Amino acid sequence: MQRVTPQDANAVISADDFAQTVVNWQRQHGRNDLPWQQHNDPYHVLVSELMLQQTQVKTVIPYFQRWLEQFPTFTALANADEQEVMACWQGLGYYRRARNLQAAAQKVVADYQGTMPQAMEELREIPGVGPYTVGAIRAFAFDAPAAIVDGNVKRLLGRLFTLPYVVNKSTHDKYFWELSEHYTPTVNNRRFAQGLLDLGATVCKPRQPTCELCPLQKVCCAYQQDCVEDYPKREVKARIPTRPGHFCLDINGQGVVLEQRPADGIWPSLWSLPECKEAPQGKPLTRFKHTFSHYKLDGHVWVTSLPPSDRPRRRIEPEHLANIGLPAPIRKLLEQLNWDEVCQIQL
DNA sequence: GACGCGTGGTC
DNA sequence: TGACCAAGCGT
Incomplete structure (x- = not known):
């Protein structure tokens, strides 16, 4: 793989020019009214x-x-x-x-x-x-000197210098950091960092970048070579697997029994329907699908008596679910349930 | 260095 | 609809 050193990059645009360009653009076109920018x-x-x-x-x-x-x-x-x-x-x-x-x-x-x-x-x-x-x-x-490397910075640098580095793995991160540090100024660091993020988010976007609005267009290697669409480089990812999950709904008594999930794994420390490894005895009520970053969940919901567990449990009335930390798909599921109908089910 | 870890938006 | 993507970190 062909390395691109800070020295190589500097021949395209100097550190001073880069910082000035980003800072000036941010002042005119960047985002300055985000809630967390108001007090520093x-x-x-x-x-x-x-x-x-x-x-x-x-x-x-x-x-x-x-x-x-x-x-x-x-x-x-x-x-x-x-x-x-x-x-x-x-x-x-x-x-x-x-x-x-x-x-x-x-x-x-x-x-x-x-x-x-x-x-x-x-x-x-x-x-x-x-x-x-x-x-x-x-x-x-x-407002202190500090390099940043995130998805925006990798994409911007990847296009600016037509870098051969992939951005969706950590393999080449040290090279991105090298370049980012080279281009980090010693003044106006707040506006410079914000400018990098703003450029990546609003101009040098993942899809349909608006190169006509970019202050770096004249020096951008990818733009000059008409290959912006080919950058940044990324590795093709394998398809994510689908896994079944079985969730227990206990209807003996008022409300629904929730269980606090362990501190490790998916949905750590949140409350959820008790989950069991295999389909339990009981009646299938409904199914739901949910996509995580690394697998798809094929959720089966069973009306059943609960398996024993060492973890904390509590019984919650449907109208009191708002103040409890629930996973998004479990919240959606519980909000959509027809409780009158569920209570009619005989095991 | 690879993997596990959410969710919502977009095309 | 599936695939990609987002101001990454901890182990």
Whole structure:
């Protein structure tokens, strides 16, 4: 594979020109009214960055606003009840992020008196904060020099320099970081980082990029070679498997019995219908399908008596489901159930 | 370095 | 409809 070094890239556009171009474009055309941009508060930045991991801006906005109302400060979040934390995150996915975020708040309170550290080595020790988020916190909260590499940056660099690096695996990440660090300025870091993300999200988009609006069009290798559609390079992924799942609905008594899922695996720490490995004795009620990032769930719902379990269980009235952290498809399922009909079923 | 981990939008 | 995609991280 042909490597593209920072020196190679610099021959296409210098670091100073690149930073100036991105910063000037961001000032005129970037996004400057997102909810988490209004105060540059380190807590707001941390909350938004964890929510935004693998999640689109539009999806995050209402969650971010509810979160700040319920947990307005590091201290409030650190002292919050874990079940309330999970309930506030429900539906956003990647639930480990919620636990990481609370653990992060607890660490900032315990180790740094509630003030977010600025040093890369210290930030990296915070739960849920990886290489990308270190840079994002430094740039957005402190306007400090910091490289970032995310999907937007990989796509933009991949096209700008027609890089042979694949973006949907970590194989070539170190080369992307090398280039990103080369192009990271020492001033205007907040606007520069925001500009990279804005360019990737609004111009250099995955599909139908609007190259006619791009400030880098004249130097973009892919555009000049009329091969923007061929970049960034990605590896063809294998088809994801389908797995069955059996969920138990107990109708003896009022409401529905929910069970807290283990801290590992899918839907960690959320409440859900008790799941069993094989089809239980009982009557099939309905089926549902759900697609995860790595497999498809073929869900079977059974009206049945419950198998024994060591995990916490609770009986919930249908009208009280709103305040409990439920997986999105389970919530949808329970909301659509005709309870009168279900209660008529005889085992 | 590979894999596990959600959900909703888009074409 | 299936496939792709999104401000990645932890193990």
